[in-house]
Amino acid sequence: MHIPDGFLDTKTIIVTNLISGTALYVAFRRLNRAVSPEKVPLMGVLASFAFAAQLLAFPVAAGTSAHITGAVLLAVILGPFTSLVLIAMILLLQALLFQHGGVLTLGANLINLGLAGSLFGYVVYRIREDFLMAGVAAFLAMVAGGVCAAAELTISGRLPWKAAVISIGTAQVVTGLVEGFVTVSVLTVIQHVRPDLLELRKI
Amino acid sequence: MRHSFIDKYSDLTTPIHALHPRVKLLVFLALLFYFAAVPITWWIVGLNVLGLTLGTLIARLPFRFVLKRMMIVLPFLVLIILFIPLFQEQSWTDAGITAARAFCSILALILFMSTIPFRVLLDELSRLGVPKFVIQVFSFIYRYFFVLIDELERMELASRARTPNRSRKHYYTALSRMLGMLIIRSYERSERIYQAMQLRGYDWEESEV
Numbered sequence: 204m205h206i207p208d209g210f211l212d213t214k215t216i217i218v219t220n221l222i223s224g225t226a227l228y229v230a231f232r233r234l235n236r237a238v239s240p241e242k243v244p245l246m247g248v249l250a251s252f253a254f255a256a257q258l259l260a261f262p263v264a265a266g267t268s269a270h271i272t273g274a275v276l277l278a279v280i281l282g283p284f285t286s287l288v289l290i291a292m293i294l295l296l297q298a299l300l301f302q303h304g305g306v307l308t309l310g311a312n313l314i315n316l317g318l319a320g321s322l323f324g325y326v327v328y329r330i331r332e333d334f335l336m337a338g339v340a341a342f343l344a345m346v347a348g349g350v351c352a353a354a355e356l357t358i359s360g361r362l363p364w365k366a367a368v369i370s371i372g373t374a375q376v377v378t379g380l381v382e383g384f385v386t387v388s389v390l391t392v393i394q395h396v397r398p399d400l401l402e403l404r405k406i
Numbered sequence: 407m408r409h410s411f412i413d414k415y416s417d418l419t420t421p422i423h424a425l426h427p428r429v430k431l432l433v434f435l436a437l438l439f440y441f442a443a444v445p446i447t448w449w450i451v452g453l454n455v456l457g458l459t460l461g462t463l464i465a466r467l468p469f470r471f472v473l474k475r476m477m478i479v480l481p482f483l484v485l486i487i488l489f490i491p492l493f494q495e496q497s498w499t500d501a502g503i504t505a506a507r508a509f510c511s512i513l514a515l516i517l518f519m520s521t522i523p524f525r526v527l528l529d530e531l532s533r534l535g536v537p538k539f540v541i542q543v544f545s546f547i548y549r550y551f552f553v554l555i556d557e558l559e560r561m562e563l564a565s566r567a568r569t570p571n572r573s574r575k576h577y578y579t580a581l582s583r584m585l586g587m588l589i590i591r592s593y594e595r596s597e598r599i600y601q602a603m604q605l606r607g608y609d610w611e612e613s614e615v
Binding site: 207208209210211212213216231234235243244245246247248249250251252254255256258259261271276280288292296298299300301302303305306307361384385388389390391392393396397400 | 435438439441442443475476478479483504505506507508509510511512515516519537539540542543544545546547549550551553554555558578579581582583584585586587588589590592593595596597599600603
């Protein structure tokens with residue numbers, strides 16, 4: 204769920220960007236303290252990976268398809284703050300290059316995907332650190348993100364709350380199931396092929 | 407494998423391309439704010455669309471290219487327009503205005519991104535104080551995104567060649583495995599890249615975008 208420009212009003216744009224900006228600032232502080240230059244290619248290539256993975260459409264019922272965000276996946280592998288920063292960059296690029304989402308709505312979209320996925324999703328995952336829980340976390344993160352998006356649209360006065368929650372909520376439950384499934388299978392593949400990738404330092 | 411490069415048409419020589427990148431960036435942001443915040447009527451919408459269309463003409467962007475870019479979001483807009491009036495609180499006009507705001511923003515976005523080379527945009531952002539780390543990661547994405555898309559397409563092709571008749575369940579598993587392999591290959595690629603960079607004398611402190 205990427206909210207395009209023009210769908211949010213000024214007060215929502217300002218508030219959501221302030222919240223996301225603060226979260227990003229904290230994430231950057233953490234990263235700056237812990238990340239060495241040799242991590243730049245790793246981050247760059249993994250961001251490209253998430254970017255490319257989002258272009259892969261998973262067919263859902265009736266000709267529609269969903270793509271994954273990979274926020275929880277990246278959080279499990281690299282840690283929540285790294286994941287948040289990567290998701291923010293991907294959102295900006297998607298908005299600029301593919302008109303997917305918007306520029307002023309970046310803050311809102313980062314709440315829906317990054318804060319809900321990378322941070323909330325990671326907190327859920329930490330309850331019991333296994334792959335199944337990661338899948339559950341990915342599902343819950345998508346639903347939570349959908350509810351946030353519905354709230355943002357309602358506060359902007361663009362959609363009535365009930366309509367927004369029902370439409371976006373349903374869509375997010377479906378994409379959440381896909382996201383959860385993909386998160387579990389990708390983690391399983393990594394466990395089989397390069398288990399050491401799951402032992403990286405999580406920031 | 408064919409790609410439409412992300413900043414295609416950004417190296418033309420037209421008055422809009424020639425504008426200083428910072429001016430362009432500020433005008434673009436101001437436009438977005440304007441489309442999002444100012445209460446508009448159909449009159450103003452018409453003028454905006456006219457102005458933006460004039461912009462794309464001056465920038466000599468092919469009509470089909472702009473249309474193709476618009477097509478990515480158009481279905482979403484149509485869905486919203488049809489959906490909002492189903493709930494009585496809001497009228498068709500409201501829905502139309504919301505869609506018009508989004509439409510103008512997208513047109514502005516296409517115009518902006520097609521008249522500024524990505525590298526120049528990164529330079530400008532870096533001068534405006536965006537951390538070096540972010541700029542470097544962005545330039546990595548710019549360089550390696552296509553490589554990974556190629557890799558994904560190769561894997562998809564190979565997988566289709568091996569299993570001609572896939573059930574949906576198999577397709578899901580196959581796609582997820584592919585993503586898993588892609589993340590591993592990406593990781594290994596990043597290790598090779600860093601080694602190559604070091605061998606060529608890469609220095610974080612002195613590196614430029």
